[in-house]
Amino acid sequence: MTAILAIQTGLAWAQTRELGGTGELLDGVAAIVDDGVVLRSELAIRVDVVLDNMRAAQAAAPPEQRRPLPPLSVVQEQVLEQLILQQIQLQRAQRYGIVVNDEIINQALGTMAQDNGMTLEDLPAALAAEGIDYAIYRQDTREQMILDQLQQRDVYGAISISPREMDMCLARSSSSLAEDVDYNISHILVGLSSNATQEEVAAANVEVEEIFSRLEAGEEFSQLAVTFSDGQTALEGGDLGWRKGYQLPTLFADVVIGMEPGEVSDPIQSGSGFHIVQLNDTRGAQVVMVDQIRARHILLLPNEVQDDDAVEQRLWGIRDRILEGDEFGPIANSVSEDPTSAADGGDLGWTELDIFVPEFTEVLSQLEIGELSEPFRTRYGWHLAEVTDTRSYDTTEEIKEQRCADQIRASKVEEERELWLRRLRDQAFIDRRI
Numbered sequence: 001m002t003a004i005l006a007i008q009t010g011l012a013w014a015q016t017r018e019l020g021g022t023g024e025l026l027d028g029v030a031a032i033v034d035d036g037v038v039l040r041s042e043l044a045i046r047v048d049v050v051l052d053n054m055r056a057a058q059a060a061a062p063p064e065q066r067r068p069l070p071p072l073s074v075v076q077e078q079v080l081e082q083l084i085l086q087q088i089q090l091q092r093a094q095r096y097g098i099v100v101n102d103e104i105i106n107q108a109l110g111t112m113a114q115d116n117g118m119t120l121e122d123l124p125a126a127l128a129a130e131g132i133d134y135a136i137y138r139q140d141t142r143e144q145m146i147l148d149q150l151q152q153r154d155v156y157g158a159i160s161i162s163p164r165e166m167d168m169c170l171a172r173s174s175s176s177l178a179e180d181v182d183y184n185i186s187h188i189l190v191g192l193s194s195n196a197t198q199e200e201v202a203a204a205n206v207e208v209e210e211i212f213s214r215l216e217a218g219e220e221f222s223q224l225a226v227t228f229s230d231g232q233t234a235l236e237g238g239d240l241g242w243r244k245g246y247q248l249p250t251l252f253a254d255v256v257i258g259m260e261p262g263e264v265s266d267p268i269q270s271g272s273g274f275h276i277v278q279l280n281d282t283r284g285a286q287v288v289m290v291d292q293i294r295a296r297h298i299l300l301l302p303n304e305v306q307d308d309d310a311v312e313q314r315l316w317g318i319r320d321r322i323l324e325g326d327e328f329g330p331i332a333n334s335v336s337e338d339p340t341s342a343a344d345g346g347d348l349g350w351t352e353l354d355i356f357v358p359e360f361t362e363v364l365s366q367l368e369i370g371e372l373s374e375p376f377r378t379r380y381g382w383h384l385a386e387v388t389d390t391r392s393y394d395t396t397e398e399i400k401e402q403r404c405a406d407q408i409r410a411s412k413v414e415e416e417r418e419l420w421l422r423r424l425r426d427q428a429f430i431d432r433r434i
Contacts, residue, residue, distance in 0.1 A: 032433070034091055034428050034430075035091060038087055042083065050079055067220050067222070067223055070226045074226065076434075082232075084425070085421055089150055096153070096303065101308065104377060105142055151417065154420055155417050155420050156413065159412050166404055169404035181283070183244075185248070186239050187231055187240050187277055188221070188228065188231065188275065189275055189418065190274040191418070192272065193426050194422050195426065207228070211228055212276055222239070223237070240414075247411065251268055251415065256279055259277075261279055264276060272418035291353070291391070292390065292391055293389070293390050294347070294348070294349065294351075296328060296329070296332065296386055297338070298328075298332045298338075298383065299337050300335070300381055302382070308377070311381070312382055316375055318384060319374070328372075332345045332346030350391070357380070359378045360383065367385070367386070368387070
């Protein structure tokens, strides 16, 4: 069973600290982050989890591919930076009023349990058998869902697609090599702040050139990523996993397409810093006929002014209006808080049903064409949804346009997320104590 990485927040662990015999707290502060803290206890536990994962991966690898683990100080530095970024995001989510209640957590964990052939009630014992505390796992899941919702709002909502980008994508869609191949890539980032000086850019350039020289000399990419990368997957050796060609970040795409497996790119500069990419492997994409649906929805988000009950009641009122004859699209355009679909009257386009989060998929799968759902809650907020049509996948121009929109958005999201995190960090007060 694949577990969510155990990254705990200062708030969660602050509630579990105990007093020693002298009346002093047994815990300590690893970093102060705006209005919160990262505790030494959560840092130590997270470091242990990361090292355990590294040892397990090492044990599973062929002997000739095993490499020494990075120094403890390097792992600790990377983990502390991750915890700082997580604390910044969680505080931002709290200011937005983003919450994930127990019902949503139960739905997500229940789906995960079902995928592993068990019930939600079986999950605590199954996790305990793997040495994982259920309460911590549940809190990690809640926090990750909160961060997903925050990034959906701040990152995905900020990505725009120009008419020229769409035209260029459609023009090359029938001949692009990248669309027919899957790529497995890894990535090292030497990051720059959003207001980096010329001296800082020059220093980062020197650092990335030194890393590149060490790669050329034969050093392991994953080890250098763990030690030096500022990317979000540094502790996984920079691994970005398998990506469709159209899902490659824009600044990597042209370079990766011309590379051979095992090859490393020259340093690439972008707004977030300097990148080095390694192509690990490629595979041919398979064409699969799939059933698709077209749906639309209205999304409302609870906040400090309107809690869950108030938002749900508001959606019931909107539902009554639509059933009485008001048009769904104009209402979605004026009230929906989904930045991607609101401008299109809530239209989510043609897509496979399982692309949505499980709780959204479950509702859509039970709707007939033209049937309006009751208000329901997912990790992203409260929804009112309607399935407008269904069909089998084909190659119409309409599908190509939707695919191009997905391609362009996917190619921008990595870079946009890195820039967003850099901006948040630059604006935060951080006092590292170790």
